[in-house]
Amino acid sequence: MNTNNYYDVIVSGVGSMGAAACYYLAQRNIKVLGIDQFDIPHEQGSHAGQSRIIRKAYFENPDYIPLLKRAYENWKRLEDRSGAKIYYQTGLLYHGRPDHPIISGTKDAAALYDIELDPLDAGETKSRFPQFRLPDDFISFIEPDAGFVTAERSVLTYKSESLKMGAAIKTNEKVIEWKKGPDGIKLTTDKNIYFCKKLIITAGAWAGKLIPGLKADLRVTRQTLAWIRSKNDASFTLGNFPCWLVAPEDKGGIYYGFPILPANEFSGPVGLKIAHHYPHATADPDNVDRNINTRDEEEIRAILRDYFTITDIEIAGWKTCLYTNTKDEDFIIDFLPGHDKDVAIACGFSGHGFKFVSVVGEILADLAQNGKTNLPIGFLRLDRDRLK
Numbered sequence: 067m068n069t070n071n072y073y074d075v076i077v078s079g080v081g082s083m084g085a086a087a088c089y090y091l092a093q094r095n096i097k098v099l100g101i102d103q104f105d106i107p108h109e110q111g112s113h114a115g116q117s118r119i120i121r122k123a124y125f126e127n128p129d130y131i132p133l134l135k136r137a138y139e140n141w142k143r144l145e146d147r148s149g150a151k152i153y154y155q156t157g158l159l160y161h162g163r164p165d166h167p168i169i170s171g172t173k174d175a176a177a178l179y180d181i182e183l184d185p186l187d188a189g190e191t192k193s194r195f196p197q198f199r200l201p202d203d204f205i206s207f208i209e210p211d212a213g214f215v216t217a218e219r220s221v222l223t224y225k226s227e228s229l230k231m232g233a234a235i236k237t238n239e240k241v242i243e244w245k246k247g248p249d250g251i252k253l254t255t256d257k258n259i260y261f262c263k264k265l266i267i268t269a270g271a272w273a274g275k276l277i278p279g280l281k282a283d284l285r286v287t288r289q290t291l292a293w294i295r296s297k298n299d300a301s302f303t304l305g306n307f308p309c310w311l312v313a314p315e316d317k318g319g320i321y322y323g324f325p326i327l328p329a330n331e332f333s334g335p336v337g338l339k340i341a342h343h344y345p346h347a348t349a350d351p352d353n354v355d356r357n358i359n360t361r362d363e364e365e366i367r368a369i370l371r372d373y374f375t376i377t378d379i380e381i382a383g384w385k386t387c388l389y390t391n392t393k394d395e396d397f398i399i400d401f402l403p404g405h406d407k408d409v410a411i412a413c414g415f416s417g418h419g420f421k422f423v424s425v426v427g428e429i430l431a432d433l434a435q436n437g438k439t440n441l442p443i444g445f446l447r448l449d450r451d452r453l454k
């Protein structure tokens with residue numbers, strides 16, 4: 067056996083979750099190799115497009131809130147260690163009907179965990195945020211401790227900090243197959259063969275292709291993000307405008323967006339970034355239609371028309387990105403059955419995983435190093451009923 071190719075842990079897929087896993091393993095002096103099929107970061111998977119919302123009042127399921135608290139702490143630690151700015155506390159402005167499950171669920175989750183939400187009456191909403199046009203029966207409130215984390219910058223920071231701490235990272239190398247044998251795990255890429263004691267699979271939209279038996283439980287969807295310019299740009303800049311979400315009545319999911327970020331601090335596109343959080347068309351991650359069609363454009367224009375007062379709109383940029391959805395839209399973080407706790411998997415982040423990257427990295431390092439974690443992930447196990 068070539069000991070140069072022997073690692074304690076291999077992380078297969080160094081995108082959002084995998085880059086953080088490499089970081090936590092390297093920090094613990096574990097001999098780790100991370101492998102990605104593309105550059106790190108890149109635009110083919112789930113982490114492209116500058117920014118991701120982070121919030122604590124988790125209407126989806128309050129079980130996530132202890133993980134979110136840890137995620138906030140870990141993002142701060144990453145900033146302190148690296149000097150990179152990752153978390154921007156813009157506040158998150160919520161709009162919707164009081165009985166909409168997103169609005170009532172956010173309030174319930176906040177009450178359960180004592181998370182601050184500041185209510186706004188209709189007059190205040192109009193005077194402080196004249197950018198929005200809202201139905202009369204909508205209510206609004208702000209979660210002040212929410213905002214966004216940077217996406218590509220986080221992945222890049224985790225990668226560079228991992229390298230500084232001794233991790234090995236290979237890019238543009240594709241994992242073709244892996245197999246557990248009596249002497250450990252053998253992993254074959256399109257360039258080499260490696261061996262490890264523990265394997266972590268964080269393959270994002272490709273998880274169904276690398277994890278046996280999981281394909282049917284994961285639906286990959288093509289999602290779009292748009293950047294808008296208008297006459298009203300000055301009122302949407304970072305510092306003047308928060309992150310926001312609207313709970314729409316006529317459609318599932320959430321409309322949401324971000325302030326205009328300064329071009330000297332962020333790579334483009336520059337503009338008011340808007341998206342619809344809802345699983346769109348099913349896609350094969352190796353064959354995604356990256357062209358923008360009239361339906362994509364009409365959806366964005368409808369959000370602007372229905373909920374904003376802005377005029378002279380130009381769509382300045384687009385990106386396509388992938389969700390990997392589970393049936394219940396909860397993540398999967400677990401050991402893969404039949405492999406003696408030697409293979410840990412983290413996938414199915416269902417379009418809401420990025421804010422958790424900093425805690426998922428820690429959890430995966432715990433699973434590989436100790437065979438368990440003290441962080442509460444029981445509700446994300448693979449054999450839960452709601453997944454089937």
Ligand SMILES: Cc1cc2nc3c(=O)[nH]c(=O)nc-3n(C[C@H](O)[C@H](O)[C@H](O)COP(=O)(O)OP(=O)(O)OC[C@H]3O[C@@H](n4cnc5c(N)ncnc54)[C@H](O)[C@@H]3O)c2cc1C
Pocket residue numbers: 078079080081082083084101102103104110111112113115117118119120239240241242268269270271272273276289290291341387388389412413414415416417418419420421422
């Ligand atoms: C448009 C959009 C908006 C979003 N907004 C938010 C938000 O506001 N807030 C939020 O919290 N989350 C948000 N998310 C979700 C979040 O970005 C994802 O949940 C998260 O990025 C998933 O991380 P991942 O590590 O699973 O996937 P990725 O970051 O894509 O990483 C997977 C990696 O595995 C690699 N890989 C796969 N197969 C192989 C192989 N065979 N060999 C080598 N490498 C391989 C890939 O190249 C890739 O780099 C959004 C996602 C999208 C698409």
